[in-house]
Amino acid sequence: MKPLPLPADYHTHTYLCRHASGTPLDYAHAAAARGIAEIACTEHIPFPNDPTPSIRMPDTDFATYLALVREAQQAAPCRVLLGIEADYQLDLVQGHIQAVLAQADFDIVLGSLHTGPFWNLAPDDPAATPAFIEQMNRTYYRRMTELARTRLYDVCAHFDVVKRAGIHAPEPLLKEIVPPALDAVAEADMAIEINTSGSDHGAAEAYPSQLILGMMKERDIPITFGSDAHDPSQIGRYFEEAIALARAAGYTHRAEFRQRRKTLVPF
Numbered sequence: 461m462k463p464l465p466l467p468a469d470y471h472t473h474t475y476l477c478r479h480a481s482g483t484p485l486d487y488a489h490a491a492a493a494r495g496i497a498e499i500a501c502t503e504h505i506p507f508p509n510d511p512t513p514s515i516r517m518p519d520t521d522f523a524t525y526l527a528l529v530r531e532a533q534q535a536a537p538c539r540v541l542l543g544i545e546a547d548y549q550l551d552l553v554q555g556h557i558q559a560v561l562a563q564a565d566f567d568i569v570l571g572s573l574h575t576g577p578f579w580n581l582a583p584d585d586p587a588a589t590p591a592f593i594e595q596m597n598r599t600y601y602r603r604m605t606e607l608a609r610t611r612l613y614d615v616c617a618h619f620d621v622v623k624r625a626g627i628h629a630p631e632p633l634l635k636e637i638v639p640p641a642l643d644a645v646a647e648a649d650m651a652i653e654i655n656t657s658g659s660d661h662g663a664a665e666a667y668p669s670q671l672i673l674g675m676m677k678e679r680d681i682p683i684t685f686g687s688d689a690h691d692p693s694q695i696g697r698y699f700e701e702a703i704a705l706a707r708a709a710g711y712t713h714r715a716e717f718r719q720r721r722k723t724l725v726p727f
């Protein structure tokens with residue numbers, strides 16, 4: 461039997477966020493060269509009065525982003541979806557995030573958490589005591605539950621990025637605090653991506669872990685694949701390994717998105 465082509469890459473960035481390079485068309489060309497038939501552009505959502513403007517695309521570039529994605533959709537050698545990675549932030553949900561999502565006909569909206577002590581922690585940080593790690597993880601998964609309950613998002617991005625620095629919470633703790641977040645994701649009818657960027661971080665493995673993938677399968681939470689590429693050369697990184705992880709957890713299908721509606725397709 462002919463092997464299936466690589467799955468769609470539903471997590472990519474562009475130069476507009478100020479910490480990545482390439483245009484949507486550059487990513488589309490890289491995807492076609494890698495044998496990937498579909499990508500989603502999912503640039504970081506702009507925030508008002510952004511305290512960290514090097515993390516997200518500025519408000520003033522939003523129209524440019526839409527134009528660049530449209531241009532790629534016309535000219536690219538693969539299918540290009542219009543997406544966005546919208547950070548969850550409680551005080552911005554009602555007003556700002558909803559307003560941005562209403563401004564364009566998105567195919568896919570990623571929900572993610574980027575703020576918290578986990579982001580810049582060093583693995584040997586003396587602050588990272590067992591109590592600190594437990595608190596950090598409890599807070600993180602509580603916020604992930606809140607994110608799912610907003611019903612604003614289609615896919616959880618890098619679901620367990622709290623392990624980014626390579627500080628992994630003990631398994632008994634994860635078995636206590638992750639299931640409520642997964643239940644909220646399942647109730648919200650969201651998917652969770654297998655984000656392969658974790659293999660290039662201190663975490664040294666994909667987001668989420670095999671343990672969490674197993675818990676997702678028990679709840680029939682659909683998956684997508686995402687490289688979180690911040691350079692066109694990263695398109696589809698470690699996708700062969702991610703497919704093996706998904707298969708080991710029992711997955712045979714992934715979610716495909718069109719205008720925020722999902723269907724399941726084999727991978």
Ligand SMILES: [Zn+2]
Nearest residue numbers: 473477504690
């Ligand atoms: Zn980024």
Ligand SMILES: [Zn+2]
Nearest residue numbers: 545572617618
């Ligand atoms: Zn992210």
